[in-house]
Amino acid sequence: MARYAMVIDTKTCIGCGDCVVACKTENKVPAGLNRDWVVEATRGTYPDLTTEFRSERCNHCSHATCVYTCPTGASHYWRDSNIVLVDAAKCTGCKACIAACPYDARLIMHPDGYIDKCTFCHHRVEQGLDPACVSSCPTRCMHFGVLDDPGSHVSRLLKSRTYKVLLSETGNQPNVYYLI
Amino acid sequence: MIEEVLVTARSNPKIDPSLGIWSWEVPMYLFLGGLTAGIMCFAALIILLRKEDQAPWAAKKMAIWAPVLLTVGMGALFLDLEHKLYVYRFYTTFQISSPMSWGSWILLLVYPVSILLVLCSIRDAYPRIGGVIERFSAGRWITAFACYHRQQVATWSLVLGVFLGFYTGILLSAFSARPFWNTGFLAPLFLISGLSSAAALVVLGTRSQAERMMFTKYDIGLISLELALIALLLVNLATGTGVQLDALKNVMGGEFTTRFWLYFVFIGLLIPVVLNYREISGRRTWAFLSPVLVLYGGYMLRLVTVEAGQVSTWTRYTQSFDPVLLDLLR
Numbered sequence: 001m002a003r004y005a006m007v008i009d010t011k012t013c014i015g016c017g018d019c020v021v022a023c024k025t026e027n028k029v030p031a032g033l034n035r036d037w038v039v040e041a042t043r044g045t046y047p048d049l050t051t052e053f054r055s056e057r058c059n060h061c062s063h064a065t066c067v068y069t070c071p072t073g074a075s076h077y078w079r080d081s082n083i084v085l086v087d088a089a090k091c092t093g094c095k096a097c098i099a100a101c102p103y104d105a106r107l108i109m110h111p112d113g114y115i116d117k118c119t120f121c122h123h124r125v126e127q128g129l130d131p132a133c134v135s136s137c138p139t140r141c142m143h144f145g146v147l148d149d150p151g152s153h154v155s156r157l158l159k160s161r162t163y164k165v166l167l168s169e170t171g172n173q174p175n176v177y178y179l180i
Numbered sequence: 181m182i183e184e185v186l187v188t189a190r191s192n193p194k195i196d197p198s199l200g201i202w203s204w205e206v207p208m209y210l211f212l213g214g215l216t217a218g219i220m221c222f223a224a225l226i227i228l229l230r231k232e233d234q235a236p237w238a239a240k241k242m243a244i245w246a247p248v249l250l251t252v253g254m255g256a257l258f259l260d261l262e263h264k265l266y267v268y269r270f271y272t273t274f275q276i277s278s279p280m281s282w283g284s285w286i287l288l289l290v291y292p293v294s295i296l297l298v299l300c301s302i303r304d305a306y307p308r309i310g311g312v313i314e315r316f317s318a319g320r321w322i323t324a325f326a327c328y329h330r331q332q333v334a335t336w337s338l339v340l341g342v343f344l345g346f347y348t349g350i351l352l353s354a355f356s357a358r359p360f361w362n363t364g365f366l367a368p369l370f371l372i373s374g375l376s377s378a379a380a381l382v383v384l385g386t387r388s389q390a391e392r393m394m395f396t397k398y399d400i401g402l403i404s405l406e407l408a409l410i411a412l413l414l415v416n417l418a419t420g421t422g423v424q425l426d427a428l429k430n431v432m433g434g435e436f437t438t439r440f441w442l443y444f445v446f447i448g449l450l451i452p453v454v455l456n457y458r459e460i461s462g463r464r465t466w467a468f469l470s471p472v473l474v475l476y477g478g479y480m481l482r483l484v485t486v487e488a489g490q491v492s493t494w495t496r497y498t499q500s501f502d503p504v505l506l507d508l509l510r
Contacts, residue, residue, distance in 0.1 A: 017188040037190040039497060043182045053187070065357060071280035072269040090269050093262025095194075095201040096280050102357035102494040104199065107192040113262035167494050170356065 002081040003062065003147040004120060006134065007154045007163070008055055009179040012141040015040055015053035019133035019142065023057075026121060026132035033107050035118040036133060052180070055133065055142065058105040058118040059166065059174030060084050066097035066106065074115070082175055083122050088114040102170045120144070147175070185498045199358075199490040205260035207482035211377070212253030213348045214370050214478065216294070218378025219246045220341030223297055227334040235394060237386035240301035245381065246294040254287070279354045283347050290340050296333045299326035345371030348482075352489060359420070360427035360492035365413040366485070372409060376402035377478040380452075380471035392467070396456045399474060403453045410445070427492035436488040444484050448477020 015038050023029060023036050036057035043050050064084050067075045074090035075097050077083065086097075091114040098106045098115065109116040121131035125144075129135065134142040145154035154177075157163075161179045168174070194201045223243045226232060232239040261267055271288070275281040299322060302310040313319035326333055349367035356362050379399040383392050417428040431440040455470035 015187050020188045033192055034188070034190050037186055038188045039184050040187045041182060041184045045181055065355075068275075068277040069280070069354070071275055071278045071284060072266075073273050073275055074269070088263075090266070090272075091263050092266045092269050093264070094260070094280060095262065096278070096355075098195065098201050099199070099355050099490065100357050104195055104493065104495055107195060108201075108262050110193065113264070114266075115262075170494060 001077075002079075003175065004060065004081055004083055004125070005145065005147045005154050005158075005175045005177060006057075006060075006120070006131070007143040007145075007157050007177045007179060009141040009143075009157075009161075010052040010054060011179065012139045013038075013053040013055060014139055014141075016138060018136050018138055019055045022132040022136035023118070026124075027119070029116075030110060033110065033116070035105075035107070035116070052178075054166075054178055056103070056105075056166070057133075057176065058084060058101075058120075059103055059172065059176045060118075060120055062173035062175060063171060065100040065102070065170075065172055069096045069100035071096060078119075078122050083120045083125070084117070085119055085122065086115050086117060088112070091115055102167050102172060103174075183498060184496065190497075199493065202260065202486050202490060204483070205256040207479065207486045208256040209253040209260075210348045210351070210370065210482040210486070211479045212249045212256070214345055214374030214482075215377045215381070215475075216246045216250045216253070216290070216374075217341045217343075217345035217348070217371065218374035218376070219243065219249070219381065220290070220294060220297065220337040221345070221375060222378050222382065224334040224337035224341065227300070227330060228338065235382070235386075235391045236388060237391055238382045238395070240305035242378075242382060242385060243294070243297045243301065244306065246297065247291060250287070250290065250294065279347070279351050283351060286340070286343055286347055290344055293333065293336050293340050296322075296326045296329075297337045299323045300330045300333055303327075342371065345374045348374070352485065355489075357494065358427075358489045358492050359423040359494070360417070360430065361485070361489040362424075363413055363416050365409055365416060369406065369409040369413060369481075372402055372406050373478050373481050376406060377475055380474035380478075383471040384468065393460060396459050396470075399471075400453055400456045400460070403449050403456070403474070407445075407449060407453075423492070423494055427488070430488045430492060431484070435491070436484055439480070440484050440488070444477060444480040448473060448480045452477065 017038050020036050020038060029035055036055060039054045039056055041052050060082050062082050067077060067084055072090045072092055074087045076085060076087060078085045093113045106115055106117045124131060130144045134144045143154050143157060145152040147155055149155060158177060163177045163179050165174045165177055190196050219242055222238050226235045226239040258267060270284040274285060302323060314323060346367045349370035352361040353363055353366040376399055379395045379402060382395040386392050417424045430436045452470040452473045455465050458465045
């Protein structure tokens with residue numbers, strides 16, 4: 001199973017939102033819907049405050065509860081990897097996967113009704129390209145690659161820097177990493 | 181202190197600012213599914229325990245409501261689907277890890293067994309309908325088959341009724357991402373509530389005073405058990421993790437407090453149990469009021485559980501984007 005990961009450096013992310021715009025443009029996401037978003041997290045008490053920016057999306061979990069909950073197999077792993085996709089031709093729009101996602105990363109595609117989400121731009125990945133959000137990042141804070149290869153850029157980043165994942169306690173084994 | 185603010189737009193309909201994917205349709209389906217389970221269990225138990233003389237309505241006439249109510253519930257579920265034309269996809273696969281897939285296939289077993297349960301007693305209970313069915317050779321054959329295998333049909337009804345009742349709770353409790361639902365108490369709670377609702381249906385339907393008294397007594401026991409399970413569910417949440425404590429706040433001072441305690445526990449459980457007690461003590465009450473409130477309470481349990489469960493979450497963002505303001509600018 002190929003394990004793709006996205007590594008985002010919170011020290012160089014400035015929260016500009018270009019990743020959000022790139023995603024909407026690349027994937028023709030309708031107005032009012034979003035597959036990714038940026039969070040500004042502020043910790044501490046004034047004047048001792050720290051701020052981090054995080055570009056968030058589907059975490060393409062290795063143990064994706066949305067995939068296991070789907071009653072029709074519409075939510076599935078792409079080509080034996082951890083990239084979670086939704087097959088619109090199998091989706092009934094029951095919304096069980098939305099309830100099953102602890103990150104609330106899924107959405108209802110309007111007006112069609114099937115469930116949609118970040119795909120890690122798998123159509124670009126199969127051409128050897130990075131996802132649109134990674135390619136467009138002006139500060140180069142976003143990185144994408146295969147974790148199985150110990151020499152890959154993302155593997156080396158995770159070896160050399162301190163990192164975290166979101167809500168690891170859910171047991172979903174997310175694959176979007178944040179360098180801190 | 182930590183504050184997490186969304187700095188880009190995220191206003192996905194039914195997801196932001198808090199999850200609201202399921203409206204009245206899913207609670208209605210869960211309620212009618214539970215009621216169907218209760219009907220099948222009681223009708224089967226009366227047959228298996230040979231108590232038809234003491235409970236004629238429950239043994240013979242009640243069963244017809246099982247496929248009818250289940251069909252209405254399935255209709256509500258269909259209305260909830262966002263991609264309706266693809267509903268057939270439930271039956272092109274079996275996903276072993278998906279409770280919803282299990283439920284789809286269980287319902288496919290429940291339907292024929294519930295119809296056989298109706299046919300067991302159709303000649304006595306509804307002679308006109310029975311007459312129409314027996315005009316056809318297939319109808320005569322299936323009615324004779326059901327009558328001949330009455331005990332086996334009742335046994336299967338009991339087994340599938342329990343499965344169906346449990347399933348309506350497991351459907352929600354399997355969502356680990358929703359802390360309010362993620363407890364093993366929901367399955368027995370929904371089964372007991374379904375049995376209680378079915379007992380109330382008997383009290384409403386029967387013309388036999390002895391049967392009414394019998395099921396009024398059953399309902400006191402079932403409602404008491406339901407209250408105990410609710411207490412355990414709340415204790416389970418109160419002794420849980422941080423996200424479970426946050427989920428509990430929804431019904432303990434939060435947004436759903438009035439709906440849970442006043443509209444469900446007080447009106448849907450406590451008042452009926454008091455009225456039932458007065459009824460069996462021989463004091464005058466409005467006989468129809470208690471079973472109607474029990475049925476109302478059964479629906480409220482599902483409604484409050486679905487609503488409070490959806491908004492319980494692992495993520496807490498402060499929404500800084502207001503789509504209404506954006507519309508005003510356009």
